Amino acid sequence: MLAIVESCTLIGIDGYLVKVEVDVSSGLPGFEIVGLPDTAVKEAKDRVRAAIKNSHFSFPGQKITVNLAPADIKKAGPFFDLPIALGILAATGQVASEQLYGKVFVGELSLEGTIQSVSGVLPMALSLLRLNKEAFVVPRINSWEAVLAKGLDIFAAASLNDLIDRVSTGNLEKVYFKQDENKSLENLPDFSDVVGQDAAKRALKIAAVGNHNLLMVGPPGSGKTMLAKRLPSILPPMSHDESIEATRVYSAAGLLDKDNPLVTDRPLRSPHHSASAAGIIGGGRIPKPGEISLAHNGVLFMDELPEFRKDVLESLRQPLENGLVTISRVAAALDYPAKIMFIAAMNPCPCGFYGDHTKECKCSEYQIMRYRNRISGPVLDRIDIQIEVPRLSYEETRHNVQQETSKDIRQKVIMAREFQKKRYKDTSINNNSQLDSEGIKKWCMLDGEGEELLKASYDILGLSMRAHHRILKVARTIADMEQKNRISVENLAEAIQYRRMEHEN
Ligand SMILES: [Zn+2]
CATH class of the missing domain: 3.40.50.300 (P-loop containing nucleotide triphosphate hydrolases)
Structure with a gap:
């Protein structure tokens, strides 16, 4: 019998849907997994076999072939223990296939059948949401992060036994979002x-x-x-x-x-x-x-x-x-x-x-x-x-102001950032640090006095052209803090101060 269980893997911080196909047929007893890197296969086989037995299901003495598709997606990590085990149980009639349909499963199994945490459940959930999936069954210990993907039904799984019980009776453990998003800042050092x-x-x-x-x-x-x-x-x-x-x-x-x-x-x-x-x-x-x-x-x-x-x-x-x-x-x-x-x-x-x-x-x-x-x-x-x-x-440390x-x-930083944002509203630039030489030419204009000072810093301090670009970007920021479109000679002078290493070398 063939059973198909949907699962998910992680590449970088993106999730990818993986189909776990399990075929159990007569023939010499064996257990083969294709589509996983060699080292991971053996570990997965040992865990799945032990977990099924120790959860008091029967592990088939037949030929088991597991295929993880598509083959061209790189799969790593122990995400597939749970879907492989479910596939074996479905292919041998120990759980009804249609009960697994429409749900995506990830989880590592312990030898005794508990479902262990895996990394990356949130990025997986967000990707499944984009794929219009509706239900994601994850290790209970990861369920609190998975629910951050709002719009996807998240179900917690604690052990293979418990999960099969709940799947069979249509009584999955649904998890709801509960963090207060507005708590913040209070704990940061001031x-x-x-x-x-x-x-x-x-x-x-x-x-x-x-x-x-x-x-x-x-x-x-x-x-x-x-x-x-x-x-x-x-x-x-x-x-x-x-x-x-x-x-x-x-x-x-x-x-x-x-x-x-x-x-x-x-x-x-x-x-x-x-x-x-x-x-x-x-x-x-x-x-x-x-x-x-x-x-x-x-x-x-x-x-x-x-x-x-x-x-x-x-x-x-x-x-x-x-x-x-x-x-x-x-x-x-x-x-x-x-x-x-x-x-x-x-x-x-x-x-x-x-x-x-x-x-x-x-x-x-x-x-x-x-x-x-x-x-x-x-x-x-x-x-x-x-x-x-x-x-x-010592005197300065006793300074009591x-x-x-x-x-x-922070309030002032936000205001100056807003001023910056307005200037770049039709561009891909978010802040002054991203300005390239063209942007610098366009937005970091100096007046005559400023030009004189910049030239002097070049001649006397020996600053390089690269250093000049940095100085102009920083001067732009200082002017933004004063909500000014033009960089003043004072703004520039301050920015020159921030090239300490060049002055000395
Ligand atoms: Zn020293």
Whole structure:
């Protein structure tokens, strides 16, 4: 007898429909699965066989052939245990085929027949919705994320036994959406916690408005991490679409929170410098998004940037350029989104105290140069704003002024972003960081005085043309914060300040 059960697989953060065809026929007993990579087949066979037996169904002593179609879709992960088991039970008359019809099933089976969690249930559910599917049966533990795909009926499955019971009696366990989408911000650390560092705060505000990548240079303990961690609290709230997109990535990574599956706050990821390229960029045997994609629509913070592995720093180039990670696989390439704000921090030298007024730097000039050169080139080229974050003096730390709260700052950021958006309303540009040389020519006009200053920075500071483009984009953002169409000479002068590394090298 032949039975067909519909299932789903995940490629990148997109779901694809898979038909699981199970044929049980007389002949020499055997169990064959085609359409899965070799290593996964054996594991799936062992689990399915044990789960069926331990759930007190009978495992047929006949010839079982399972085909996962279409063949050209790359299948990975243990999504198909449950549909394979259901197919065998249907083909042997232990459950009625028509009860499975119209439903899509995913789930890994334990040897005793419980249904284990799988990654990527939300992107799968969203894809099924687009395919006009109506019912998706998922591991109970993943059901809270699947219901975020509104319009699709989601049913939770706890064990093979329980599921067959419910399927046979038409009594599936339906799951409903229940998260409050408007809870947000309250848990984020606030800018008002940071004493002093007004210049750094100002630069972060500018970065937030124009979506500029930013590098902080300063000794240990100057508050670089504290500042970076507060950036999401001043960025505009995520739109619903941005929120769903971020949640898809977390679902594919298997990292969603059961009680609050919808990602509503812009993420901040701060990987350790010992992280591998796969950890940062993504990939692996069963591919998973990396830190840069987990930061999608939020912030990637890399502290001690020069300490990261060379191949990691190199591999940042492409995603920083186009907001997308492409991972080449043997069968096909897959993409993960990676639209991020990139915030990096580093010490001024290996010992950390170059230029500090309290401690002496012990590094040689050569050591300092070598340290800084580790991040030269591709990465530095993607960073619009570079600032110094000095250690505060004791008096400054005792400074008792009311600090601006994240909520107030965020309001100003939103206003300046609106001003920006109006200018770009007929273009594909969203923010100033995306301006190319043509856009810069068109929208970053200077007056005579500004032109003079820019020329002087070229002649005297020796800034490159590339640096000029960055300066003009940042100056554009500063003018936007004042709701001005024209960049003033003051705006430009401030932007020139944010090319610290070039001044020194
Ligand atoms: Zn030093």
